[in-house]
Amino acid sequence: MSLSDSLYQEVLLDHYQNPRHHGKMEHFDLHQEGVNPLCGDEVELFLKLKGDIISEISFVGKGCSISQASASMLTDSLYGKTISEAKSLLLEFKGMLLEDKVPNFPEEYEDLESMEAVKKIPARIKCATLAWNTLEKAIGK
Amino acid sequence: MSFDLEKIRRDFPILSTQMNGKPLVFLDSAASSQKPKSVIDTIRKYYEAENANIHRGIYYLSQKATEKYEMARIKTSRFIGAACAKVVIFTRNTTESINLVAQSWGRTNIHEGDEIVLTELEHHSNLVPWQMLAQEKQAVLKFIPLNQDSTLDLSNLDEIITERVKLVALAQMSNVTGTIHDLTPIIRRAREVGAKVLIDGAQGICHLPTNVQKEDFDFYAFSAHKMLGPTGVGVLYAKEEILETMPPWMGGGDMISKVWKEKSTYADLPARLEAGTPNISGVIGFGAAIEYLESIGMQEIRNHELELLQYALDRLEDFGGLELYGTNDLSKRGGVISFNFPGVHPHDVGSILDEEGIAIRVGHHCAQPFMDFKGIAGTCRASFYLYNTKEDVDSLLVGLKKVKEIFGRVLKR
Numbered sequence: 001m002s003l004s005d006s007l008y009q010e011v012l013l014d015h016y017q018n019p020r021h022h023g024k025m026e027h028f029d030l031h032q033e034g035v036n037p038l039c040g041d042e043v044e045l046f047l048k049l050k051g052d053i054i055s056e057i058s059f060v061g062k063g064c065s066i067s068q069a070s071a072s073m074l075t076d077s078l079y080g081k082t083i084s085e086a087k088s089l090l091l092e093f094k095g096m097l098l099e100d101k102v103p104n105f106p107e108e109y110e111d112l113e114s115m116e117a118v119k120k121i122p123a124r125i126k127c128a129t130l131a132w133n134t135l136e137k138a139i140g141k
Numbered sequence: 142m143s144f145d146l147e148k149i150r151r152d153f154p155i156l157s158t159q160m161n162g163k164p165l166v167f168l169d170s171a172a173s174s175q176k177p178k179s180v181i182d183t184i185r186k187y188y189e190a191e192n193a194n195i196h197r198g199i200y201y202l203s204q205k206a207t208e209k210y211e212m213a214r215i216k217t218s219r220f221i222g223a224a225c226a227k228v229v230i231f232t233r234n235t236t237e238s239i240n241l242v243a244q245s246w247g248r249t250n251i252h253e254g255d256e257i258v259l260t261e262l263e264h265h266s267n268l269v270p271w272q273m274l275a276q277e278k279q280a281v282l283k284f285i286p287l288n289q290d291s292t293l294d295l296s297n298l299d300e301i302i303t304e305r306v307k308l309v310a311l312a313q314m315s316n317v318t319g320t321i322h323d324l325t326p327i328i329r330r331a332r333e334v335g336a337k338v339l340i341d342g343a344q345g346i347c348h349l350p351t352n353v354q355k356e357d358f359d360f361y362a363f364s365a366h367k368m369l370g371p372t373g374v375g376v377l378y379a380k381e382e383i384l385e386t387m388p389p390w391m392g393g394g395d396m397i398s399k400v401w402k403e404k405s406t407y408a409d410l411p412a413r414l415e416a417g418t419p420n421i422s423g424v425i426g427f428g429a430a431i432e433y434l435e436s437i438g439m440q441e442i443r444n445h446e447l448e449l450l451q452y453a454l455d456r457l458e459d460f461g462g463l464e465l466y467g468t469n470d471l472s473k474r475g476g477v478i479s480f481n482f483p484g485v486h487p488h489d490v491g492s493i494l495d496e497e498g499i500a501i502r503v504g505h506h507c508a509q510p511f512m513d514f515k516g517i518a519g520t521c522r523a524s525f526y527l528y529n530t531k532e533d534v535d536s537l538l539v540g541l542k543k544v545k546e547i548f549g550r551v552l553k554r
Contacts, residue, residue, distance in 0.1 A: 003161075004493045008547045039488055039504050040518055062518060064486035121492055 007117040008065070015111070016065040021058045021075035028056075034134030036126050041067040043131045045075075045138050052082045059131065066115075066124050071131035073111050083139055093132055097125050144441045150528050152177040152433075163498030166536045171316050171344060171477050171524035172502050173366045176430070180369060183429035187422045195421055196395060196412075210421055213428030214411070220431045221361065222352030223378055227410045230377040230384070231419055235343040236266040238362035238377035239310075241414065242339060243270040245390040246360075246383065250337075251307055253279040258302055258309040258336075260285040260293055261514055262320065265507040267310055267341040285311070285327075287514060290468040291318040298330050306336045313345025317508045317520065318467035319450075319477030321349065328357055337383070343367060347526070348446060348475045350439040353378050365423065370430035374423040377414075384410055391416040442527045446476035449525045453478055453534045460538060466520060476525035479506075482541070485548045487519045493547060494540040501537070 025031075025046035034043045041063030048056035057079050059071045078086050093112060095101035097119050105112050118128040150156050153175045158165050167175060187209070193202035195210050211226070218226045232238045247270075251257065257271050261284050275282050283301055286294045302309060309331045314321045324340065331338045339360035345351060346361075347368035353361045358378070365374035379387070389396050389407050393416040398406040407413045434442070450471060457463055457480060464481040468474055482490050487503035494501055504519040505512045512519060523537055 002496060004496045004543070004547060007492070008489070010550065013548070013550060041488075064488035066489070121495075123495075124488070124492055127488065 003117065003120055007121065009114050009117075011111050011114045012065060012069045015069035015072040015076075019059075019068060019072040021079065022060065022072070023058050024060055025056065025058050030138045032134050032138035034130050034137070036063075036067070036130055039063070039127070041127055041130055043067065043071045043134050045071075045131065045134050047138060049083070052084070054078050054081055054083065054086065061131075063130075064124075064127055066118060066127040067130050070115060070128045073115070074131045074135060077109050077112060078135075086135065086139060090132055090136060094129060097128055144437065144445055146445070146528075146530060149437065150530075152179070153528050154178055154181070156528060160498035160500070161496055166497075166499040166533045168523040168525065168529065168533060168537060169500045169502045170347075170367070170526035170529075171522065173372065174347065174369050174526050175528065176371065177369055177433050179433055180371065180426050180429045184371060184422050184426040187425050192422075194418055206421055206425075209425045209428070210419070213424045213431075216428045216431045217376060218378075220435065221346065221376075221378055222354050224354060224381065228378055228381050228384055230379075230411050230414045231424055232375035232377055232415075233373055233420070234366070234375035235341060235362045235364045236270075236375070238375045239267055239339070239341065240270045241377055241390055242360050242362070242379070243274045245387040245414070246337075246379075247271075247274045247308070248278070249386070249388060251275075251278050251280050254281070254305065256281045256283055256303065256306040258283045258285060258306050258311075260311045260322070261287045262291065262293075262315045262317065262508065262511050263310075263312060264316055264341065264343065265509070266343070267312060267339075268510070271308075271310060280307075281305075284510075287511075290470075291315065291320045291466055291511075292468050292470075292473055293320075293322055293327075295323065295326055298326060302327070302330045302334055302336065304334050306331070306334055308337050308339060310339040310341065312341040312343070313351070314348065314475045314477075315467075315508075315511075316344045316477065317479050317506045317511055317522065319344075319475040319479075319524075320467060321345070321473050321475055323473070324356065332357075344475065344477075347434075348439075349443060359383055365427040365430060368430055369433055370427035371420075371423040373420045374427045381410075384414070387414065389413050389416070393417050395419075437527060445527055446525050446529075447471055449529055449531065449534065450474065450476045450478070452531050453523065453525075453537070456534060456538055460541060463541075466515065476529075477522060478524070479520040479522045481517060481520055482544060482548070485544060487521045489548070490521045490541075490544050493544045494537070497536070497540040497543065499536055499540045 028046040029049045030047040043061035046058045057075045096103040193206045195207040215226045218229045337359040340358045342363040346363040361378040366372040396416040466479040491503035502522045
């Protein structure tokens, strides 16, 4: 399988074409915009919390398939999780792409593993991490 | 000399390398051109056998380096048809040349309420410096609008270029659409109102025979690295009478005449506008690049690019479903093709082509106002130079077919 075949797998293209949790949120507890100025990719995250639990999450954005699919996978993964679970998933995801760590996602997050192919294309890593960097800022507040 | 494409390709070592296991297909010369062996060898020779600072040493090496550096200035002035060498100012790049004009000439001559005219197709380099100056001086920026085919709409030129306009600044050729602007009516109108004209020649000088005196440019800015030369060398040409009035913009070594503790007097042109040790090896290498271009001939290069452009446009039209930008009138267009694959982001196209060894540029190409005008995030851009072939175009089409296959899986739904 060629690099672009392994990158543009069904799962990534599906998230790109049918983004999960897509749309603006009216009343939210956390909100953060993220942008990669040189390529123009944009992601905006909205989170609603019930105590420590992410009870609602959504995103809007525009950009390449990798940036938008990654945002879709993020929202899908974090819906109903706690903030501390979000933080550890964030570390796991960024570790996979930025520190070459072998991902060890629980089965329910298997879509995220499809993003591993991105690390072979250094120019696109910032696309894949945009939503996650945006999340980091949102929950760091 | 006849145009020997195979020989030209052999002069560029990088063209016989592999990229991701495939022969390199380089279609991004509008960003930076490849370098012929003669330029690479000239730079190597300078560092190996001729390295010394210029204008200072009284020893042989310094004299030799100075001579070669100043010879490159003479070659540059001849290449652009300037009256003499001292009107050629070396900078780091086109951007720095335009900033030099904004900071030196602009701060002296642009005042509150004055107007600066640009176009909606400018590179950020010929936009942001004027935004900064206008903000500082409370001056006004105005824009010549575009027709749908990316040529300039000159129908209201007299209303845009009024008596309040002090400068008209625009590209000779667009880096996004390849549009070669019709400068004659713009320069004529600028003369009527006494405005100066700055031409951003970053994309023009490398592809088009250009004569700054015949075409009556007041300022002309360009970079060596897009015309086979090294990075880090830019040129500002200006008419001598304008340059003579321009105050220094950077202070330091080489631009001085006499220095006391409290004040200094400044050197004559061109040194007054070139502070500090310049990019000596780069300028000398640039001299070799000019020699190479002259040995082929700018008109020959233009003809070759037109042939490629026509071939590529035909094939891309035949491919079907692509959105192509720019005029079909090839007399108003250089070897640049911007296009979009509907439903596929340019960055995704770029990554898939990269895997096939094909280098194109994707994104907004530092021309965001144009992207806003078209309502798009960016484009895929294939750009040609003297060393490109019809086979390169064929490879691009094969790559695009692969994009279609991969994204077809979701686009079909």
